[in-house]
Amino acid sequence: MNISWYIVLSSLLFATGAVGILIRRSPMVILLCLELMLNAGNLALVAFSRMVGNQEGQVFALVVMVVAACEVVVGLGLIVAIFRRKLPLDVDDLRTLRG
């Protein structure tokens, strides 16, 4: 199968995730979209790995998954903390760190 299909799918997934981050305001959905972008990257890595014929790309995909897991832990932790403080779950309202 041609590599182009994988890359097109990966790009579509990545674009979906990016648009989701840009237009949605719920931190939960933003996290999901982030995950989508990371996995788009993973898909591309695995596809290229198969094309080239060695396992290095797959190792990278595994590393990305670990990073993603860590990121989700921190992100969900933040969301729980925000929820507990009864703050609005809306990233546009949480903007105390402006310059």
Add this chain to the structure above:
Amino acid sequence: MSATAWAWLVLLFPLLGSITIALGFRVLPARAAGLIGTVAIGAAFACGLGVLVSLLGEAPDARHHASSLWDYASAAGLDIKLGIYVDPLSTFMVLIVSGVSTLIHLYSFGYMQSDQGYRRFFSYLNFFVFSMLLLVLAGNFVLLIVGWAFVGFASYALISFWYRRTTATRAGMKAFVINVVGDIGLTLAAFLIFRELGTFEYEDAFAKAGQVFHTNEWTITAICLLLLVGAFAKSAQLPFHTWLPDAMEGPTPVSSLIHAATMVTAGVYLIARTHPFFVLAPTAADVAAFVGLATLLVAGTIALVMTDLKRAIAYSTMSQIGYMVVGVSIGAYSAGMFHLMTHAFFKALLFMAAGSIIAAMANEQNMDRMSGFGKAMRFTSITMLCGALALAAFPGTSGFFSKDEILAYASARGGMYLIFTVLGYVGALLTAVYTFRLVFRVLPGKPCPEAQELIDTGHVHHAHPFNPATGEEEDTDVGFPGADHHIAEQSAPMRVAMGVLAFLALFAGLVQVPGVDETITHFLDPVFADSPLTQIVPSVGASWFGLAIGAVISLAGIGIAYLAYVARPELPGKLEARLRPLHTFLYNKWYFDEAIDFLIVRPALAIGRFANSVFERFVVDGVVTGTQGTVRGGTAFVRAVQNGFVRSYALLLLVGFAGLALYFLIQSS
């Protein structure tokens, strides 16, 4: 034990005493604190005798030892040791300082007994003695400066001892500030010495100085003049003398120990110690000698009109230190040191007697109100008379031999130095007159009310304590001797101290009689042997001729004082009325305070006010707010990016990465 081991013990005891009293002030009974302090200084004196004995056991040329405990600072090319230098000069000073200090501690043991700050007083006093001994024993210029600054602090702490008394705290500050000016001079001199000679150690520096410098080269002259700034500030010579009369605000034992017998003579010791430099810079030595001469005359004239008992004696101290400075500067080293010794005895004694009288007057120091203490306080008046005779150089007393030895040397050196002999004798006449002015005003006559009270009841007059200078009520809680003091010659330790000093004031001159026994000259000879000026020795005949003139002048001075204050008591008033401008001029101390205020203090204040109102407000503030404004303005764009919207950050990231990717794509194709 070696001489240096004894010398280290000399330093140890006062330090231990000071620390013990300071740390144990809550648990020690007051008497114990006084006892510890006195015994510590007595032990230091005993160890000083040990140094003397072991030095005398050696050949005269071998009587100099350097010893160090450890390296004080060691860096590239710089090696400063915590070291002492023991030679006849430092031993001589150690014996005077520790000996007189022992007696004054003994005096204080009785004098301060009703003072709330008794322990504090003895801790300070021991610390002072330690610092002074460190100053005289120091083996290099760095340790000398350490000791020099320590005595300055001790002097400050003791002048301001009654710290609720505004005049006392002000006097302390004045003394400290003027002394710091001297410290700066001394420190700069040490820098120059190190730059030119590469060492701080006395022995090396003096040995190298002769090879490095030409006579009167500007560097050695500068070094000597800077040393003189230090010496003049410490020894209250013109124009740095104004702190000394004010320092009389401190308790009388302090005036006696620090501001008469020991610390103020440190400048004389410094000049004698660094005499190899002054031999190479005769101009600087002449400057020192003329300043000494000017001081002795100016202070002598002021002492004639002072009405404050202690301040009059303080001016006399300045005048006598003028003689010593003249002595060590023109080359009469041992004569100058001899005068230092006899002066320590009789001036300490005079202050003790004055303290006794002031205590009997319930802290009133104005002589106009005193009279008739000869009957009321027999012991004090006899000892005061001994001290006054020595100060006025009455024939046979200690001051008689020491003062005339300096003047005899000056005339033997001849030429320009004859001025010192002639004006020195004028000063001697002034000395005799003002000394016996004090005596005749205080001792004879009809007893004043306080003296009468003492005669009638045997009790010291008690008044509610007021500061005579400002009229403020004294705070007896912090240690001002309050209404319940019972001192004034009635305590045995005071009598012992005054008795010993009276004996020394009368007879200490006999160790150095021209042509008979010149003990001090022989003892100090090895130190000064390298100076060509010691080749000049006044002949025995000339010395005795000088002594004869001195005797006549002294008797004439006493006679004048008798005429003016006993035989015809209306005379001084008439003279004062006739010479009103002169009297005002002298009474205002030649307007030195006002001149310094006008020339230094006011300009400094004006510069400070200008710096505050103009420089600080416009220049400094302008630069600061300007910088702040520039940064704030320049960063407005950057701050706008940080708007707090997470999604806009994400968009920026995305656009940025897309841009980067586009760039690399175009590059690679």
